[in-house]
Amino acid sequence: MDNNSIHGMWSSRLAFILAASGSAVGLGNIWRFPYLASDNGGGAFVLIYLACILLVGLPIMAAEILMGRQGRMSPVNTLRKLTREGGHSGAWTLIGWIGLVAAVAILSFYSVVGGWTLHYAWLYFAQLFGGAPITDPGATFGAMLASPSTLIFWHSVFMLVTVGVVAMGVEKGLERAVKFLMPLLFLILLGLLAYGFSTGKVGQAFEFLFKPDFSEVTGDTLLAALGQAFFSLSLGMCGIMTYGAYLPKDISIPRVAVTVAGMDTAVALLAGLAIFPVLFAFGLDPAGGGPGLIFTSLPLAFNDMAFGIPYAVAFFGLLFVAAWTSSISLLEPPTAFLVEMGKQSRKKAAIVAALVIWAIGLVTALGFNVWQSVRVFGRDLQGAIEFVASDIMLPVGGLLIALFAGYVLSRNITRGELSHLNEGGYKAWRFLTCIIAPVLVLIVLAAKLLG
Ligand code: PFF
Numbered sequence: 001m002d003n004n005s006i007h008g009m010w011s012s013r014l015a016f017i018l019a020a021s022g023s024a025v026g027l028g029n030i031w032r033f034p035y036l037a038s039d040n041g042g043g044a045f046v047l048i049y050l051a052c053i054l055l056v057g058l059p060i061m062a063a064e065i066l067m068g069r070q071g072r073m074s075p076v077n078t079l080r081k082l083t084r085e086g087g088h089s090g091a092w093t094l095i096g097w098i099g100l101v102a103a104v105a106i107l108s109f110y111s112v113v114g115g116w117t118l119h120y121a122w123l124y125f126a127q128l129f130g131g132a133p134i135t136d137p138g139a140t141f142g143a144m145l146a147s148p149s150t151l152i153f154w155h156s157v158f159m160l161v162t163v164g165v166v167a168m169g170v171e172k173g174l175e176r177a178v179k180f181l182m183p184l185l186f187l188i189l190l191g192l193l194a195y196g197f198s199t200g201k202v203g204q205a206f207e208f209l210f211k212p213d214f215s216e217v218t219g220d221t222l223l224a225a226l227g228q229a230f231f232s233l234s235l236g237m238c239g240i241m242t243y244g245a246y247l248p249k250d251i252s253i254p255r256v257a258v259t260v261a262g263m264d265t266a267v268a269l270l271a272g273l274a275i276f277p278v279l280f281a282f283g284l285d286p287a288g289g290g291p292g293l294i295f296t297s298l299p300l301a302f303n304d305m306a307f308g309i310p311y312a313v314a315f316f317g318l319l320f321v322a323a324w325t326s327s328i329s330l331l332e333p334p335t336a337f338l339v340e341m342g343k344q345s346r347k348k349a350a351i352v353a354a355l356v357i358w359a360i361g362l363v364t365a366l367g368f369n370v371w372q373s374v375r376v377f378g379r380d381l382q383g384a385i386e387f388v389a390s391d392i393m394l395p396v397g398g399l400l401i402a403l404f405a406g407y408v409l410s411r412n413i414t415r416g417e418l419s420h421l422n423e424g425g426y427k428a429w430r431f432l433t434c435i436i437a438p439v440l441v442l443i444v445l446a447a448k449l450l451g
Pocket residue numbers: 023024025026027028029103106231232233234235237238239240326327329330
């Protein structure tokens with residue numbers, strides 16, 4: 001049994017927790033969660049989302065980490081190793097391939113949106129020094145989307161900072177970055193939260209987020225909640241599996257999985273409690289805000305509120321940091337894979353992977369303007385890539401991971417990896433992984449494909 005990965009190892013439990021929560025906490029928490037919650041009726045969505053995290057997210061996260069720690073390689077080769085050693089069908093390697101393709105696809109558009117956050121952070125930063133104010137946020141947002149050069153420039157900057165970290169390796173790159181960036185992220189979030197409380201509208205935000213109105217729940221609410229649980233916890237595409245490959249043997253998987261899922265959920269809720277009071281205080285209705293919510297609604301408030309501009313710099317800085325630590329985890333699996341395939345240096349592998357993903361990202365960037373009228377699956381290009389990768393590949397990947405960990409891997413292996421659980425806890429994990437998670441994911445997938 002190898003006790004170390006050739007790519008490096010986390011130096012401590014804390015390092016893994018910061019890296020994995022850096023992966024989980026991202027645009028999904030601060031950009032996607034608030035608008036999904038407001039578009040889907042608030043409290044009822046949040047409750048269903050929490051149930052998805054507990055019943056599906058947690059067991060699959062534990063499964064990914066334990067598979068990674070058994071294999072100690074990038075997802076494709078981890079699956080090759082596990083199937084070879086266990087005498088299982090090599091077809092399960094598909095899990096690794098799905099993960100790899102999903103990581104590439106997600107990062108290609110994630111980096112473009114990450115670029116938006118940089119662009120906005122820059123626009124507001126410039127205002128501190130006399131730059132032109134954003135008086136018509138809808139027009140500013142539209143102008144950004146209409147400009148290929150703006151989108152491509154910031155997409156390139158975003159990819160550069162991502163590859164800069166990944167090229168440095170697990171300890172000197174990833175671990176060092178998250179140890180600095182995650183505390184920074186929490187600090188900014190706390191500051192924004194304090195501001196939210198000062199508006200006197202936290203009560204309204206609380207009610208909006210936590211008072212369930214089940215009359216608003218439809219099939220779509222369930223789909224959105226489960227999809228968001230996968231996306232937010234970075235599950236189904238083997239990113240967490242890759243991080244698990246660098247986890248020292250003696251660390252308790254259930255404990256880190258609960259911590260990471262808890263932090264991710266806390267940040268989503270706290271981001272809601274920071275953002276909604278500001279919207280309410282300025283009489284802005286979050287419902288139906290869609291993906292533009294924080295780029296078009298929130299800036300309306302920034303112009304009028306006290307310290308609005310520094311607040312905006314902090315807010316988009318927070319979004320950028322959150323997106324950055326997630327994109328690192330999206331670039332790591334393809335990089336590790338290239339290192340294993342070509343026996344080449346990590347630097348070279350990271351740059352090659354980043355270049356390919358950057359080029360695919362151009363499709364997203366141009367889809368907002370030059371190729372605006374192109375439709376795939378009835379969606380614009382970014383929507384189509386996001387649909388296939390997040391809505392289809394993540395749940396399919398997650399389903400296969402649950403089945404593999406639940407039914408294919410020997411009990412000896414899973415029991416050994418989850419040795420920190422008592423017998424009841426292990427049984428509960430098996431029940432969720434073998435039955436509950438697959439059934440729920442299948443229902444949602446079927447509804448999505450047939451609906
Ligand atoms: N979890 C990230 C977010 O919430 O923004 C997105 C993500 C990162 C998804 C990494 C998948 C992944 F592998």
